[in-house]
Every structure is written in C-alpha cells, then in structure tokens.
Amino acid sequence: MDWYTGNTTYDTVLAIAFGFAAFVIIGGLFAQSPYGRFASTSVGFNLDPRLGWWLMELPATVVFAVFYLSGPDRFEPVPLVLAAIWVLHYGNRGWFFPLSIRQMPGKKSTFNVSVVAAGVFVTALHGYLNGAFFSNDYKNQYSTDWFTDPRFLLGLVVYLGGFALLVRSEAIVRNLRDKNDPGAAEYRIPFGGGFRFVSSPAYLGELIAWAGFALLTWSLAGVAIFLITAGNLVPRAFATHRWYREKFADYPADRKALIPGLI
Template sequence: MAWYTGDVFYDTALLAGFAYVLIIALAAKFGQAAYGRFGGRAPGIKFEPRLGWMLMELPAPLVFIIIFFQGQNSDQLVPLIFLGIWIIHYSNRGFINPLLMRVHKGSKASFNISVVIFGWIATAAHGFFSADFIANHAKHLTPEWLTDPRFIVGIIIYAIGFMLNVHSDAVVRNLRSKVPNPNEPRYKVPYGGGYRFVSSPSYLGEMLSWLGFAIFTWSLAGVFILLVTMANLVPRALATHRWYQKQFEDYPQNRKALIPYLI
C-alpha cells in the first residue's frame, strides 16, 4: 500500500506541509509560542485565552467538514467513523476545553495573535490533508479495515492519548476555584493522573492521539499533524518543565518533562 496518493496537487501540498514542519521546529529554538505562561511579554494583539484557543482551532473542523463532504467516499462507513472521531476530538479541543477553562481573575490577555495566525496555517492544512485523503484518496478504508491490526492498534493508542489529554486538562482546570478569586496563586503544581510522571501529560496525550491517528488512517496526513504537534509541543514541554522547577522549590524531582522515566 503506497502512502503517496499520486495526485500531483495533494502530494506537492503535503511536501510543502512537511517543509512548514521544519520551519516550526527551527522557530522553537528561538522561544515558545506566545500563549499561557509564555505569552505575557510578547508584543502584539492578544486575546483572552478561551477566545484565542477557539479561534486557533476553528479551521481544523471547518476545513475538514467542507472537504470531507465533497469527497467521493464521504458516504462510506469507515470515512464516516473517522469523521465522527474528528468531530469529537475538535469539539473537545476547540470548544469544550476552552469554554471550561478557569482564567485567573485579573489576569491580562496573553494569547498572542501570532499564535492564532500560525495555528490557522497548521490546522487548515491538517484539516485539508486528512479530509481529502480519507474521502478521496484512501483505497484501503473499506469495512475490512476495521479488523486490520493497524486500525486496532492505532485506535487504542488514540483513545489512550485522548483520555490522558482530557483528564490532564481537568486536573489543571480544577487547580483553580470555580468562582474566580484574585487572591489565589495564578499557578500551582498539579498532581495526580499523568502528572505523577511528567510535567506535561496533556502534551503527551495529544502526541499519542495523533500517533494513533496516523496509524489507524495509515496516511502521511496523519504523520504531518503528528510532526507538527511534536515540533510545537516537545520544546514547549521541556520549557514548561524548567519553568516549574524554577518557580517551585518543592517540585517533584522524579517527575520528567514529557515521557515517563525518560525525558
């Protein structure tokens, strides 16, 4: 089974996407994306975190749905299952989690517009590559694919990553009281769940999700978003780990940055 589609436009655009991944990886050497704890000092227009997250993630579901329903296989079982997975993933990532965020009372907007703009490029490309591949180019996504070991392994990895992501977000969210209190610390050390092992389990969960997606779709589109995610989140996880160690003297010494017991 060839991963390249043979469609000149699609394959060329995908190669350009991989070049963009390299740019992201190189840019990470000069600093972290300007949002959250790393967004306060960056110049430029800034959004409130919840709005910034929703704006940044919006192209992924919109582009995917538009491209998907123009595809010749959009009425087939397996592509429709993948559509459902996509909608669930981005409903959580782009809408539910941002709306549930508990923003520290009195905190300034910190989600820089540059993050939104560069995020649009990645999420729009991701939505296009994945939807077009699934709905038009994939020849292997027949009902028999649901019993293929690659689908089974991939969906298990994806589910583990998704659950880790959701739980880790909930742990951080519950560090702050439901009623905003300007007197409580803006940042606290999270404990429990994936935080027993690493400083950024939500990042680990996101990477596991897209690793699973790449496997169960068996596509370079999945590899693209996995590499984009890693290029963004691996350096950020390392920087977050160093930040926690600097800010909290009692930070758990056995906790790694991203991969339990290793990194």
C-alpha cells in the same frame, strides 16, 4: 506531482505541511510560542485565551467538514468512523477546551495573535488533508476490511489512550484554580493522573493520540500533524519542566519532563 495520491492539489498541500513541520521543529529549538505561561503582553496584539484558542482551532472543524462532505466516499463506513474520531478530538480541542479555560479575573489578554495566525494555518492544512483524504480514499485502502486491519486496531487503542490522558490532564489543571475566586493563585503544582510521572502529561497525551491517529489512518497527513505537534510540544515540555522547578522550591524531584522514568 504524483508521488503520493496523484491529486496535484492534495500532494502540493501535503508537501507544504511537511515543509512547515520542518520549520516548527527547527524553530522550537530556539523559542516557545507566546501563549500560556510563556505568553507576553509586551509584544504584539493579544487576545483573550478563550477567544484565541477557539479561533485557532476553528478551521479544523470548518475546513474538515467542507472537504469531507464534498468527497464521493463521505457516507462509506470507514470514512464515517474516521470522521467520528476527528469530531471527538476537535469537539474537545476546538470547542470544549476553549470554553472551559479559567482565565484569572482581571488578567490582561495573553494569547498572541501570531499564535492564532500560525494555528489557523496549521488547522486549515490539517482539516483539508484529512477531510479530503478520508472522503476521497485516494489510496483505495478504506474498504470495510480496514476495520480488522492491525494498523487500525492498534492505532485506535493508542489514540484513545492518548486522548484519555490528554483530557484527564487538562481537567486536573483546569480545576487547580476556582474560577469564582479572584484571589486564587494563577499557578499551582498539579498532582494526580499523569502528573505523578511527568510535568506535561497533556502534551504526552496529545503526542500519543496523534501517533495513534497516524497509524489508524495510515496516511502521511497523520505523520505531518504528528511532526508539527512534536516540534511544538517537545521543547515546550522541557521548558515547562524547567519553569516549574524554578518557580516552586517543593516541586517533586522525581517527576520527569515528558516521558515517565526517562526524560
């Protein structure tokens, strides 16, 4: 199979990623992944959210490093910059975020092991596809001219904007509850930042970031992770919006689910 890079292993894994994206998109129409506010302690085996998130995201760091460092172009300028963007994203998502989760004291573990397994599969795919693509430059597109290419420049701006929205939104939610107060309410209405406009600005930021990433890398690997992310987060954003409205009678009526002013 040489329809994309000509590397049989890489192209096979890429096809698997797109197949899984279709599965996630269809599955997301019927049910939400059992974590966070949609978690259940009645089905399956659950982990502490901090451990679950860390395990789920770990392959994005480890697998990426293994395949990136094994490629012939690993020390070239453009691959190094792309790797730095990766490290920025997963330094936050895979390491800072899990460690910063404020679990309510005494609450049962709620991060379902099925979510961990699915997440490990996705992040391992993701890590391999991007690590190998960057450091092998299969499409011969990552000369230093790429730094002035409009796709890279626009994609970088989009990515950084989405990443900033994601980080800011997660910080607002994290600070809603004092980790030292056992009696604090588990859920409260968040305000400020992107929450002025939508119920799930972190999800919106994640989607914007991956759209920018797909553009700045100009790769089908970037498209695949955007589709997988959208398949999971878009229906989850609508479910979250409904959950807030049902739980809080004073929830802001003009706040949309995911896209400001639209839906």
